[in-house]
Amino acid sequence: MSRPVTRCKDPVRVLRIRIKDRHASSLAGMARAVNFVWNYCNDLSLQIFRRERRFASGIEIQRYLNGASKEGLAVGSAVFQQIAEEYATRRKQHRKVKLRWRRPAGARRSLGWIPFKARSVVWRHGQAHFQGLHPGVWDSYGLAGYEFGAGCISEDSRGRWYLNVTVKVKSARPNEANLDLGIDLGLKTFAGFSDERLPNVDAQRFYRDLEPALATAQRARRKSRVKAIHARIANRRKDFLHQLSTRLAREYGAIFVGNVNASALAKGQHSKSVLDAGWSTFRTMLRYKCDDAGVWFDEVDEAFSTQTCSCCASRTGPKGVAGPGIREWKRIHCETTHDRDRNAARNILAVGRDRLAGGIPALSAQAAVGHD
Known part of the structure; x- marks a missing residue:
């Protein structure tokens, strides 16, 4: 396509x-x-x-x-x-x-x-x-x-x-890869992918791992050491995000990411984990790297993506306060067992494909004829 x-x-x-x-x-x-x-x-x-x-x-x-x-x-x-x-x-x-x-x-x-x-x-x-x-x-x-x-x-x-x-810089030729990818960003799993051949990426602990050393340096009032630890945390995060975003931009022809509101979540009880994840930085890197590689990139609405079954589109997934702790759930009617993050990524990919098809008049016309 x-x-x-x-x-x-x-x-x-x-x-x-x-x-x-x-x-x-x-x-x-x-x-x-x-x-x-x-x-x-x-x-x-x-x-x-x-x-x-x-x-x-x-x-x-x-x-x-x-x-x-x-x-x-x-x-x-x-x-x-x-x-x-x-x-x-x-x-x-x-x-x-x-x-x-x-x-x-x-x-x-x-x-x-x-x-x-x-x-x-x-x-x-x-x-x-x-x-x-x-x-x-x-x-x-x-x-x-x-x-x-x-x-x-x-x-x-x-x-x-x-x-x-x-x-x-010179404009890149469009990437000829036919694979599309949906990405769901989270805290326990940093990135859940719609492509089952691609393993999900666990959340990293750049700040948490060095937090004890940082606290020791702050109590000792060693300002130079504190600055060096903060720089190391930032450099480790950027290196991880650069490697992941570069690999995805090279392997896929279209990438769709959920529009999770990082700035709003950073004001809640999980603020350290949200800031440590670097969602906004990752999406920015993906955007310009996809642009350089000729890959279609878009941020799509991820509302109810974790609650909706990617097979039958029924909204019967985990909800409420206990919902985020449920990593797998089964849809009774279609008898499908879902991994929470991969199911959300599939729904994000479906929304992205609808938007992509909407930008091509020929596909839109075919969809309208098929619907009638």
């Missing part, structure tokens, strides 16, 4: 490249200048709102920054313009009159951040040239083959700096 492919002509990806530590002091000076300009934009926008009861646009704020590059700051006018645009965008996004101040020092110091426009960073002779600085990086992408767009230089909690830049 042919599938519609809705991808942009030149997909844009963000590359994150580690900058060598010897440039940390220079970048920290630039970040302090960025903090100063951000706080100025914040104060200026607040004053304009109090005086005129309106929000200043990014272009208007830029006019007040003309000539600021002559004041001895460590960044130039191109960075000032990007700061003003970013400030106006975030203020509109969060619907606030005033955003948080960027703190250059103290216990709640803001991590370093230096935005830049497209073509502000140029790759020459194995180095990234930016604002008179030539930082060396660990090039694992072959950066000479890309044209850099907008992005930023950012700092993590351990004082390491990264170049985050957008690049255009």
Whole structure:
């Protein structure tokens, strides 16, 4: 079955490249200048709102920054313009009159951040040239083959700096694989699959495994050790999610995932387990990797997927408070025994296929004739 492919002509990806530590002091000076300009934009926008009861646009704020590059700051006018645009965008996004101040020092110091426009960073002779600085990086992408767009230089909690830049990549040809896959995300079983040949993936314990070591370091007030453990937890989670999402995008032609609301569940009693699972990150990885591989990807409504029989469509599955603890159940009328996660994945796949067929007029017409 042919599938519609809705991808942009030149997909844009963000590359994150580690900058060598010897440039940390220079970048920290630039970040302090960025903090100063951000706080100025914040104060200026607040004053304009109090005086005129309106929000200043990014272009208007830029006019007040003309000539600021002559004041001895460590960044130039191109960075000032990007700061003003970013400030106006975030203020509109969060619907606030005033955003948080960027703190250059103290216990709640803001991590370093230096935005830049497209073509502000140029790759020459194995180095990234930016604002008179030539930082060396660990090039694992072959950066000479890309044209850099907008992005930023950012700092993590351990004082390491990264170049985050957008690049255009070539569109992939549609994947010719005919296999479709439904995925049900959960806490006990991280991913239940509709394909019986693919074993379900148990939930990992990235945070729980290192929680005792983290508690010991926190009681000893070893801040550097605490940051290192948090980084290790995040890196283990990303490695697991990257490997799983890459394997699925290579083997299947269409993938459908349930739209479980991770942010809402993270406010409940299972918040640690929900955040440790990384559902949203996994779906984001699947989305862009499927786009690169020419695979159809969609998030579908998973309502009642665990209660509905995937054979006869009757809603007789486990319900109530005791429902999540029932991992297998049997439908009496059709005499089918269901694995909870695989049954939900089959229902998600069925919903995804209906949506996929709805996007193809020929299939929709055939379905209508057959229904009549």
